[in-house]
Amino acid sequence: MVALFKASSACYIQSQHTTSTKRRRTHDVVRIRPPPPPRSSPLRIAEDMASKLGLEITIADLERLFRQAPGGHPPPPAADAGDHGGRPPVRVAYQGGRGSYCQEAAAKAFPPSSSWQQPPALIIPCSEMEEAFAALEDGAADRAVVPAENSVDGPVPRNLDLLLRHPRVCIVGELVLPVNHCLLSLPHAPRSALRRVVSHPQAISHCRDRLRALHLQVEEVASAADAARFVAENRIADTAVIGSQIAAHEFGLRVLENNFQDLAGNFNRFLQLGLAGSTGAVVSEPNLDDNDNNNHKTTVAFSLERGVSDLFRAMWIFESRGVRVARVDHRPNRSKPVRVEEREEAGEIARFDYVFVLDLDGNASDTNVEAALARLKEIAGFARVLGSYTCTSSLA
Amino acid sequence: MVALFKASSACYIQSQHTTSTKRRRTHDVVRIRPPPPPRSSPLRIAEDMASKLGLEITIADLERLFRQAPGGHPPPPAADAGDHGGRPPVRVAYQGGRGSYCQEAAAKAFPPSSSWQQPPALIIPCSEMEEAFAALEDGAADRAVVPAENSVDGPVPRNLDLLLRHPRVCIVGELVLPVNHCLLSLPHAPRSALRRVVSHPQAISHCRDRLRALHLQVEEVASAADAARFVAENRIADTAVIGSQIAAHEFGLRVLENNFQDLAGNFNRFLQLGLAGSTGAVVSEPNLDDNDNNNHKTTVAFSLERGVSDLFRAMWIFESRGVRVARVDHRPNRSKPVRVEEREEAGEIARFDYVFVLDLDGNASDTNVEAALARLKEIAGFARVLGSYTCTSSLA
Structure with a gap:
């Protein structure tokens, strides 16, 4: 399977191939678009200017100045590696495919602006939970984000079993996010053209009352994210998908309705995992929004x-x-x-x-x-x- | 789906049909073989003899005599309703299909000889856990047997959720049974003809080491019991199934190996459920083997x-x-x-x-x-x- 996805301003092709003997997948990540020309970072430009003015000033000094300025935040990172002191991106494995709720959590946990010192995180999909653990053990990922529990359906016990079987892997963070089930459809298809709604059984069960009111045929699929991609790629106008906001973004679908779930208080809990004693490319665990x-x-x-x-x-x-x-x-x-x-x-x-x-x-x-x-x-x-x-x- | 199964000496056809609006199945049970002629029960014969001898003796007295005799057990029940004082059979819904481990548990919980006062239990398969609960609520079953936990894989939380949603349903018994994964094949096919082993992913994970030693192709299927039936009905000589002993019995397969699982200490826990305050056709909750x-x-x-x-x-x-x-x-x-x-x-x-x-x-x-x-x-x-x-x- 070849999955195309964007990580901030850089664009990558991700190729997954199954190593049948090991019964898990490995990942090759290939950058397919050349990085933007260097010197684009405000910090780098400021450093250049300081150098021309004969001032002895480092990037670290400049960052401190930016932070101390009224309302100052460190400037957003640019996409080229040179802007981050040659630091590699943090590689974040997540359990699920492109467009999944776990991708949404991984993107939330490692937002592009979380640290100016670091290039945008490289988000790596893993079809199985085991793969995310293996990616950490193999050094193919610095962090993994795995689902731990849904407040309405209960825990995902598999990650605890895997944590117990992987003594080198430890929990480095927890993230509790409200579920936002979106009703997605093709952008320009009229709503009256809809004949059916498809999604994963769990999402369908979360939206049972709302679905009943739609009077459309309801069908279960193994992956809501895959269904969203299928609808987008095949321009299927008569089918809506209950999926994540990131699926809409990834596949260019329209969000007909946000928060389509029946119950308030529907939250997901995710764990951030890492290898004990190893930070990999992670400068510091991300601080999320001020609202969190x-x-x-x-x-x-x-x-x-x-x-x-x-x-x-x-x-x-x-x-x-x-x-x-x-x-x-x-x-x-x-x-x-x-x-x-x-x-x-x-x-x-x-x-x-x-x-x-x-x-x-x-x-x-x-x-x-x-x-x-x-x-x-x-x-x-x-x-x-x-x-x-x-x-x-x-x-x- | 029409499933043919035997309940002791009587044979029934069970027809399941889906009521799509309710999204659950109901069951019609039709007896298709006439019951054996009456007077076959030793107790009934003894009662006849006592009557001919002019003795005032009841079936209850005779049962007590049988029990008090050295090594005495109550005689096995006969199949005709007349032998049980016209009592209907206990109807036991179980979660799973014919040949499943849950059928094995239901048969163990309600063995034919559990009470001479009662005709053999009528064991009713339910493809979904919800069906077993609905069968109790509707009065279509007197008891239900549902899986609660496996000692290696953990609990089946769904039955707790359903118990919480069905306030009239309560737990009336618990049964802890050792798992016996059997390697099953066609009776007369040579072992050298085997090319693959199929089973449910859980059973395969329990037998991983033993399977490795067989050097056969391993394939996962949604239901081991259905796979066993398929192998039997289609006379497939190159495929073995990891399944229950009752599947071998139901479909006429040969048990190549008993206890094929890797780990000792592999047990299943089942719950017996009933409606609160209602015993249905149950005379008393069954007392199992003396070894239990x-x-x-x-x-x-x-x-x-x-x-x-x-x-x-x-x-x-x-x-x-x-x-x-x-x-x-x-x-x-x-x-x-x-x-x-x-x-x-x-x-x-x-x-x-x-x-x-x-x-x-x-x-x-x-x-x-x-x-x-x-x-x-x-x-x-x-x-x-x-x-x-x-x-x-x-x-x-």
Whole structure:
């Protein structure tokens, strides 16, 4: 599959090919449009001017001046590598295809203007969750963005399983975004020409009431983003797609309606992942819009000698130290999926065994959190901090 | 779809037709083979003999005598309705098709010899989980058996969502069974003729190492049971299927290997469901094999004013009264999926909100459990006992 997509002012061809023996895809990214001529960055121009005036001034000095100016922000980055001190772009793998909600999250997490020091992020689609993890492990990506939960449908447990299987991968950020299901159609087709609406079953289930009112045929497809591309490429005038805003942008479709979902409070939670101890090309984790709010979280996974019986005791370790447990999850303990318990009245009972995953409010380096984690490690069969990171909520 | 299946000595045709407006299927069950002639039951014969000898003895007396005899078990039930005092069979809906693991669980939960008072259960396949719930609500089934969890892959959350949406449906039993993935093929085809193995992705993932050793092509299919039927009906000699033992039995396939899965400790957990306050044709919940062990559980679902922040407090209500919390789950709170919290340092934060589901050791009528549930209801936004029931573990 060859997918064409734009990353800011540069345009790339992305070619995915399946390596069947490994059962995952690798990516080759090829720049197909020459970069714009150099010297286009305001900072570079200012540096040139300073040099002509005989001033000893560096890019870093200029950036500081820009920041200190009233209402000053660092200037937007230009597209050529030279403008970023030769820095390579951050490569962000995301789970999903072009036009997917996860691409939208990756673009939100790594916006073009997030840091003037860095060229626009290179957003890399991965058809499977495993691919995004493999891209991190292989060094093909610096960051990955994967879906973690939908507030109406529940968690996507696969990423927790993969985090447990990839001990080098850790959570470096969390992003909570409102879902915006858009009703998309061909730009110039009359609305009266519509005969059907297609989308992924999850999106359809989110828009059931609104769809009923349309009195159109409703069909489920495996990928809303692929359906949007198909409608655009084949100029299909009688079919609308429930898809993301980024799908409209990517494929040139018209947004007939924004926020087409039935329920308020429909949010997606995404995790940003990275390799432990490696920042790759990431200068700093992005600070998102001023409208977004951040809080600090730590996620810890552990197993317990006596399974669920000891979960309350484990939670007590945190709660008794004033560390709030903000989430309690469990996944199968694949190394020992079932424990057999001898019960006086009932004989031998099979109990499923788990790896428990707690989200805690606070940084792993906070005194209370640190002390509680140390105590947990004393009673746990195994314990691993999956990440200590900032959670960013975008409420609108 | 017309599915032919056998329920003990009687044979039924099951016709499923889709009512498209309701988007779920209804079932018509038609007996197509006449019942065997009456008087075949040993109990009935004994009653006849007693009557001829002028003894005033009832079927109940005879059953007691059978039970008291050394090594005595009640005699197996005969197939005619007359032998069961005209009782209709228990109708058990299960999620899955003919030959599925859930059919195996339903057959295990309602074995032909479970109660001599009752004719063999009528096992009704349902292609969707929703259908099994609808069958209970409509009165088309007395009981439903649905998958709840696999010890290696984790829970099937959909049944919890459906339980929350169907307040009349409750859990009446739980069944933990070891998974037995069988390698199935045509009975007389030589093993050397095999070129490929097909199954559902989950079964394939459970048998990955064993499959690798076979050096055969591996293909994923949507339903292992349907694949087994296809192989049998079309006499396909070059394809093996990883499927259930009941699929071998249903479609006349040979079991090349039992327990083909890689990991020990691969178990399935099923829930038996019924309508609250209604037993339908069920005389008593079945007592399974003597090898199986039972313990009592209560499942309660509730929401909390302050969400996860109060979960520890809710668990404390039980733990402080000596009631062990044996499972902690949560599902989206669809009536209020997200709460916005004001945090001093971080502004407004979006927190996902949940309905929490706890499994407790003990009966809802046990003094401690009852007191704890009463206390929980005082602090919970809503609270509902989803069931108080026996959990049966079959360890081998």
